[in-house]
Amino acid sequence: MISLKNKKILLTGASGFIGSYLGDSLIKDGCDVTLIDRKLSQDLCDSSFVDNLDDHDIIIHLAAFNGTKHFYEQPFNVVIDNTLPTLNLLKRFAGKSSLFVFAGTCESYANTVSKDESLIPTPEDIDLSIGDLFNPRWSYGGSKIGNEISVLAAHNQFNQNFMILRYHNIYGINQKDHFFSEFMQRCIQKKYELYGYTNTRSFLHINDAVEITKSLIESSDAVNEIINVGSDNEMSIQEIGEIILKELGIDASKLKLYDAPKGSINRRAPCTKKLNKILGDKSLKLTSIEKGIKEMVEHYGLSKK
Numbered sequence: 001m002i003s004l005k006n007k008k009i010l011l012t013g014a015s016g017f018i019g020s021y022l023g024d025s026l027i028k029d030g031c032d033v034t035l036i037d038r039k040l041s042q043d044l045c046d047s048s049f050v051d052n053l054d055d056h057d058i059i060i061h062l063a064a065f066n067g068t069k070h071f072y073e074q075p076f077n078v079v080i081d082n083t084l085p086t087l088n089l090l091k092r093f094a095g096k097s098s099l100f101v102f103a104g105t106c107e108s109y110a111n112t113v114s115k116d117e118s119l120i121p122t123p124e125d126i127d128l129s130i131g132d133l134f135n136p137r138w139s140y141g142g143s144k145i146g147n148e149i150s151v152l153a154a155h156n157q158f159n160q161n162f163m164i165l166r167y168h169n170i171y172g173i174n175q176k177d178h179f180f181s182e183f184m185q186r187c188i189q190k191k192y193e194l195y196g197y198t199n200t201r202s203f204l205h206i207n208d209a210v211e212i213t214k215s216l217i218e219s220s221d222a223v224n225e226i227i228n229v230g231s232d233n234e235m236s237i238q239e240i241g242e243i244i245l246k247e248l249g250i251d252a253s254k255l256k257l258y259d260a261p262k263g264s265i266n267r268r269a270p271c272t273k274k275l276n277k278i279l280g281d282k283s284l285k286l287t288s289i290e291k292g293i294k295e296m297v298e299h300y301g302l303s304k305k
Helices: 017-028 047-051 068-073 075-093 106-115 138-158 179-188 206-217 237-248 273-282 289-299
Strands: 008-012 032-036 058-061 099-105 162-167 193-195 200-202 225-229 234-236 256-258
Touching: 008 017, 008 075, 017 032, 017 206, 047 075, 058 075, 068 075, 068 138, 075 099, 075 138, 099 106, 099 138, 106 138, 106 162, 138 162, 162 206, 179 237, 179 289, 193 237, 200 237, 206 225, 206 273, 225 273, 234 237, 237 289
Parallel strands: 008 032, 008 058, 058 099, 099 162, 162 225, 193 256
Antiparallel strands: 200 234
């Protein structure tokens, strides 16, 4: 078992959704953590900046240009901002740190699963693939696949220990550009529009994602592994929308249902056998979707109508 308190940690994407929660948790635990983020005027695309970073034992690389609307509106920026930081960090730290943790994504195998839903729940050893190259949505998933290749290449060439954590639909308070918060905002405006209502996902609360992440990094069994971080509870977007409306005190009959944007995968649910095997006695009782939504509604002060 690895103790995070005895390691010097570099955390990128520290102002992002997962990064902000993880950073706060590590600091609360008394860890020696350096927070890196573009919002803190630190640009990981700048190789000279990265080259001058101090040595660290553990690199947790969460920084990414995420958000579905960005995939379509700024696809080239998405590719650049997801690729250069990873390469720069690997050039700086590969072979010089004890562990490089990379935040992968379930988007990396979306195309494979869309062609064969028997692959759901989806294991970590599934083939990664890219769909229609003319669909700018692949600016994100495609660059993430490239990053996984880069991490594994650094492992093979420099014997760099790694951990690729493929996060699956993490949600919670303060998340931006995400279905939960965007739908709640539309409800405030009395626009009960739900897109991709037949699609299904397995959502994981941010607090659970943070605790799982820390437990995995501390586990020697997770080193040099690709691991799904998510839940087994697959639900339709319509079901989630109805739970949100119920918590808001709004009749579900007001829902206006629309198809998902082109390229959106119909189903997504991770196989969590490897995760549960590694965590063992540390397996968590995950936050229910109802409790997570209730917390968000209360946090944003959305009283029942």
